[in-house]
Structures are given as structure tokens and as C-alpha cells.
Amino acid sequence: MKNIAVKLAPEQYEENFAELHPAFTKNQATAEANRCLFCFDSPCMNACPTHIDIATFIKKIATGNVRGSAKTILESNWIALTCAKACPVDELCEGACVYNERGEKPIEIGRLQRYAIDRYFEQGMPKLFTPAPRNGRSVGIVGGGPSGLACAAELALLGYEVTVYEGKATAGGLDTWGIAPYKMRFQDSLNEIKLVESFGVTIKTNTKVGRDVSLADLERRHHALFLGVGLGQSPDLRIPGEDLTGVVDALDFIERVTTRKWSAVDVGKRVAVIGAGNTAIDAVTEAKRLGAEQVMIIYRRSAQEMSAYDFEFELAKSDSVQFHFLTAPTRIIGNGAVEALECIRMTLGAPDAKGKKTPKPVPGSEFTLPVDMVIKAIGQKTSDAFLSQISALKMENGKVAVNPVTHQSSNPKYFAGGDCINGGKEVVNAAADGKRAARGIDAYLSSR
Numbered sequence: 001m002k003n004i005a006v007k008l009a010p011e012q013y014e015e016n017f018a019e020l021h022p023a024f025t026k027n028q029a030t031a032e033a034n035r036c037l038f039c040f041d042s043p044c045m046n047a048c049p050t051h052i053d054i055a056t057f058i059k060k061i062a063t064g065n066v067r068g069s070a071k072t073i074l075e076s077n078w079i080a081l082t083c084a085k086a087c088p089v090d091e092l093c094e095g096a097c098v099y100n101e102r103g104e105k106p107i108e109i110g111r112l113q114r115y116a117i118d119r120y121f122e123q124g125m126p127k128l129f130t131p132a133p134r135n136g137r138s139v140g141i142v143g144g145g146p147s148g149l150a151c152a153a154e155l156a157l158l159g160y161e162v163t164v165y166e167g168k169a170t171a172g173g174l175d176t177w178g179i180a181p182y183k184m185r186f187q188d189s190l191n192e193i194k195l196v197e198s199f200g201v202t203i204k205t206n207t208k209v210g211r212d213v214s215l216a217d218l219e220r221r222h223h224a225l226f227l228g229v230g231l232g233q234s235p236d237l238r239i240p241g242e243d244l245t246g247v248v249d250a251l252d253f254i255e256r257v258t259t260r261k262w263s264a265v266d267v268g269k270r271v272a273v274i275g276a277g278n279t280a281i282d283a284v285t286e287a288k289r290l291g292a293e294q295v296m297i298i299y300r301r302s303a304q305e306m307s308a309y310d311f312e313f314e315l316a317k318s319d320s321v322q323f324h325f326l327t328a329p330t331r332i333i334g335n336g337a338v339e340a341l342e343c344i345r346m347t348l349g350a351p352d353a354k355g356k357k358t359p360k361p362v363p364g365s366e367f368t369l370p371v372d373m374v375i376k377a378i379g380q381k382t383s384d385a386f387l388s389q390i391s392a393l394k395m396e397n398g399k400v401a402v403n404p405v406t407h408q409s410s411n412p413k414y415f416a417g418g419d420c421i422n423g424g425k426e427v428v429n430a431a432a433d434g435k436r437a438a439r440g441i442d443a444y445l446s447s448r
């Protein structure tokens, strides 16, 4: 990259990446827990895909039983720390809190959950759960992200011998390699992995199924398999100049940022991020926090069609991100490295099959933005190359098709959950899927 941004002082990086929602002190947690109305119909619990018994865990914090509170949370969700820190709570539990109806601040459920689970890990994970005796059945989990880990934990407690096959050097999936460092720490994800391992689960890292071990091998070794492979890379933009130095995939960029070796991550002075989903917002705010002077989002539709959550949009605006709506990139210009991005103005036509208005270029409206880095964040797709190797595996709209209750796929030996079945939602959905699939696998293998 020609114009690498000025590197920042170590303390400046720490300040820029400081947690958005810091931990509660004991007094703050107790006071907040005592605000809870413990509603009989718990709308917050219904709004959580893992259906944590929120009123009970909050009551336990209020009465000083913090370990019991952690147990209540973990009984429903094995990925509870990540969810506490990274869930879009405004859209889920806190959004459903009855205080909203009274125009008052909802209970800070995410921070209370974090309080209980942080204490649990700080205390060295005192034993709360005992795996059932081994039942002689073995399950292989492909992918060690939140869906795979949740499935593995649940099955191990039910007495199964469980092996997780993870292609990367560290498990955790996007919890380890994707979620913004101002939301959660790398170590948080490592703690969750340790908890799952403490139930007797074997995690084989650096083991990509289809490359280091074959699917046929796994089918021979295990009585059932769970697919928690997530999604692949962002597709190419398919415009000239994509091979220039300084054009990067959002996930590659974000992965380097999550390792917290910030001074080692190259970032341009003027960065354009293509796309307007949550990944694009993470990439643009992380580029800003690394020291980029000018950061912008290029999106071919308008603000109304953006898939990013409102609070992510607000965060980006507070980071001085410039939004170029109704704008599409047509060419990346440079001599070896990125120097500018040529764009064209767009207008919106009739809605497409998904109900999103179709963008159309405005002839002759091309213009050029001087930039030295382009980050591609136009959405991810499932890894067809891998999934197509599984015999009789039915896909629907690019996602693995499963029974919504058991998570069994069209190939009865395979179950699936997380992003590869929902096309990319949240960690909490992956955690819920993994747990439900474990129950489905248990029913299948017990012939119930």
C-alpha cells in the first residue's frame, strides 16, 4: 500500500479500541438487577433465541448468588460471554423489556449476563455441570465456531464422545476472528472454548475437513456429523483493478484486527469500504480506529435498504464515516497499488424478488474518489465447493436445508446449524442452533 496511515502510539490504539460497554462493578450490577420487575411472562426470555431464563439469573445476581446465576445462563447458552458482549440486545432481550413501553431505560440484560459469566471465568470455571457416562456413540463436528461448540458441549454432557474439526489454528469461528475488539476480547472466546473442552470434547485445530481429513473418513469414524461451517469469503466485486495492492477482503482485514497486534495491520489514509451490512460497518469503524484519516462506505442503495443495525449505523456516524449512498464502484484505479476508486451514481427501480429496490446506474454520472485502500464487504455465501461433496445434501437458496426442530439435513447422518443454515445471522442464533441440533442428534442416535 502506497500511503500507509501513520502508525499510532500503543496507548492510542488501546483508547480507540476501548470497550463500548464496560463491565459493571458489583454495586452497579446489584442495583441494576434490583430494577428488574421479574415479569411473569418474561418477554425478554421469549425474545432471546436461546431462551435464557433471564428473570431467574437476574434475581440470583440481586441476591448475591452470582455462580448460580452463571449456571442458569449456561444451561441455555454455552456461548454466553460472547452473547453478553456482542448480541444486538436492542433488537432482542433489551428491546423486549417492558421498561421500553414506559419510556424508561430497559434493564441492561447483556451487561448483567456479562457480570455473572465474567465472574465465573475469573473464578477458574468452578464445576457446575457433570457429563453423563459415555454412551459408546461418537459425533464429529465440522467447524469450531459458536454453533459447533454449542453442539459439542451439549452432546458431551449427554454422554457422547465428541470431536470438533476446525480448519483454523484456533477454534471459536467468528467469535475469535470476526467480532470487533471494542465489543469483546480474543480471550473471551478462548475461555468459552476452554469451557467446552472441560466437558471432554476433543478439538482438532488446523484440521480442515476436505483438505486434512476426508468426509468419508469422518463418516466412518462417527455415528453422526454436525455441520457448523459458517459462510465463505465475500464474493469479488468483478470490476477492473481488484488485484491492486490495497484491495482486501473485509474478513481478512477484520481477522488481523482481532488479534490485537494493531500496529502490524496495514491501513490506508483514505479507506473505502464497499457494502453496508454489519461487516462493512465493522470494517470501516476498525479502519478508523487504526488511524485512517478518511473512511467511507460505498453503497449502491439508500440508507433505508442498509442491512446494518441502527446502532451500528449510529456508531459509524459517530466515527465520522462518510456514507456514499446510491453509489456503486466501477473501477479501482492505480499503478500497482490503489490510488482512486471510480464510482457511478445509482437510482432505485422496482423491488427485486427479496423486496429490495433494484439499483440502476445513472448514465454519465461517474466520478472519482481518491483512496488508497478498498475493503470488500458485499456479503458472504456458503462454501459450495465443500458442501457439494456431501451426498444427497439438499440446499435451499444457498443454505443447507434442515428440519427446523431436529436440524437434520436431507442426508440423515448430517445435522447443521448457524450461518450455513440461516445465511448469516447472530452468534446467539448459532448457539441456539447448536444446542437444538445436539438434541436432534441424540434423538436420532437413540432412535427416539
Ligand SMILES: Cc1cc2nc3c(=O)[nH]c(=O)nc-3n(C[C@H](O)[C@H](O)[C@H](O)COP(=O)(O)OP(=O)(O)OC[C@H]3O[C@@H](n4cnc5c(N)ncnc54)[C@H](O)[C@@H]3O)c2cc1C
Pocket: 086, 087, 088, 142, 143, 144, 145, 146, 147, 148, 165, 166, 167, 168, 171, 172, 173, 174, 175, 178, 179, 180, 183, 207, 208, 209, 210, 228, 229, 230, 231, 254, 278, 279, 282, 386, 417, 418, 419, 420, 424, 425, 426, 427, 428, 430
Ligand atoms: C465481521 C463480522 C462481525 C460480526 N459481529 C457480530 C456481533 O457483533 N454480534 C453477533 O451476534 N454476531 C456477529 N456476527 C455474526 C456471527 O459471528 C455469526 O453469526 C456466527 O459466528 C456464526 O457461527 P457459526 O458457528 O455458524 O459459524 P462461524 O463462526 O463462521 O464458524 C465456522 C467455523 O467453521 C470452520 N470451518 C469452515 N469450514 C471448515 C471445514 N471444511 N473444516 C473444518 N473447519 C471448517 C471455520 O474455520 C470456522 O471456525 C459477525 C459476523 C461477521 C462476519
